[in-house]
Amino acid sequence: MKVVQVVGYHEDLKMGEAEQPKATGPLDVIVKIGAAGTDLHILEGQWADKSNVKLPYTIGHENAGWQVHEIGNGVTNLKIGDKVILHPLMTCGLCTACRFGDDVHCEASSFPGVDVNGGYAEYLKTTARSAIKLDDSLEPADVAALADAGLTAYHAVAKAARLLRPGNFCVIIGAGGLGHIGIQVAKAISAATLIVLDRNEAALKLAKELGADHVVQSGPNDDFVKKVQEITGGKGAEAVIDFVAEGGSTSTGVQMIRRAGNYYVVGYGENINVPTIDIISTEINFIGNLVGSYNVRLYEVVNDLAELMVLAAQGKVKLHTSKYKLDDFQKAIDDLSAGKVRGRAILVP
Numbered sequence: 001m002k003v004v005q006v007v008g009y010h011e012d013l014k015m016g017e018a019e020q021p022k023a024t025g026p027l028d029v030i031v032k033i034g035a036a037g038t039d040l041h042i043l044e045g046q047w048a049d050k051s052n053v054k055l056p057y058t059i060g061h062e063n064a065g066w067q068v069h070e071i072g073n074g075v076t077n078l079k080i081g082d083k084v085i086l087h088p089l090m091t092c093g094l095c096t097a098c099r100f101g102d103d104v105h106c107e108a109s110s111f112p113g114v115d116v117n118g119g120y121a122e123y124l125k126t127t128a129r130s131a132i133k134l135d136d137s138l139e140p141a142d143v144a145a146l147a148d149a150g151l152t153a154y155h156a157v158a159k160a161a162r163l164l165r166p167g168n169f170c171v172i173i174g175a176g177g178l179g180h181i182g183i184q185v186a187k188a189i190s191a192a193t194l195i196v197l198d199r200n201e202a203a204l205k206l207a208k209e210l211g212a213d214h215v216v217q218s219g220p221n222d223d224f225v226k227k228v229q230e231i232t233g234g235k236g237a238e239a240v241i242d243f244v245a246e247g248g249s250t251s252t253g254v255q256m257i258r259r260a261g262n263y264y265v266v267g268y269g270e271n272i273n274v275p276t277i278d279i280i281s282t283e284i285n286f287i288g289n290l291v292g293s294y295n296v297r298l299y300e301v302v303n304d305l306a307e308l309m310v311l312a313a314q315g316k317v318k319l320h321t322s323k324y325k326l327d328d329f330q331k332a333i334d335d336l337s338a339g340k341v342r343g344r345a346i347l348v349p
């Protein structure tokens with residue numbers, strides 16, 4: 001089968017050939033891929049030290065299937081031909097974290113597209129636990145990026161929304177691939193006043209269309225911080241959700257948090273440099289976000305991917321995608337690097 005591989009970091013991807021995967025374990029599921037997305041940071045090697053993946057390997061970690069192609073003999077929740085979306089992680093189901101439904105912290109997980117072969121291919125091997133059947137009204141290409149980008153955005157915004165009250169302010173930094181989903185989720189599940197920041201005017205236009213209450217263009221000087229301070233009555237926002245965390249967004253972002261407010265880190269790339277005295281004197285919190293969970297986290301009921309699919313089926317969250325043929329993978333990556341993609345770039349075989 002055809003696959004798109006990382007052959008070296010900071011190098012162009014290559015189209016190659018690989019053996020079609022087979023269901024060898026009882027809970028294995030082979031999915032014919034309907035659409036797949038990925039993340040430029042993976043190509044830049046930012047995960048290389050954490051994943052220890054051997055090159056070359058097939059990327060693509062946001063995977064939706066046209067259909068289940070083959071199942072192991074222990075699989076009971078799916079049948080051949082089902083349309084599915086895949087939770088990005090393959091998890092054991094047996095460790096303490098998995099038993100809490102907190103699969104993101106599984107002690108024996110693998111991550112297709114990051115540390116094992118992913119979905120920029122015709123077929124992908126995953127497990128029964130990772131596959132969620134799609135509502136008939138949803139098409140794989142329309143929801144593929146919801147599997148990771150959307151799930152991550154939902155996870156962070158839902159976490160913030162559990163604390164946000166009407167009259168509170170929520171700042172979203174970045175209205176791109178994740179941010180544009182975060183905006184819709186915030187409007188669907190929270191009554192907080194939503195302020196969206198982006199450097200790009202077209203992204204802000206989209207943010208406004210998606211329901212942002214205020215949009216503020218960020219830029220090289222710090223005037224936009226003052227604008228956010230004005231909107232929030234000089235006090236800052238209860239929640240700042242940073243989908244960027246690059247190019248100085250954290251240093252300006254932390255100036256927008258209210259006393260005892262929360263800074264949700266979703267994007268990554270730069271360090272947060274905050275004097276510890278500022279953290280203790282204002283009791284601000286920094287909260288990391290990785291993908292999303294299925295079920296129960298301690299006392300909170302969260303079922304991020306399933307809840308997000310409900311919002312998608314209700315039409316409350318729509319992905320803005322640019323679709324590319326699998327053969328045009330390099331154009332997709334180039335357009336993404338050049339900032340030409342609004343929303344998320346998706347490869348369709």
Ligand SMILES: [Zn+2]
Binds near residue numbers: 094095097105106108
């Ligand atoms: Zn586990």
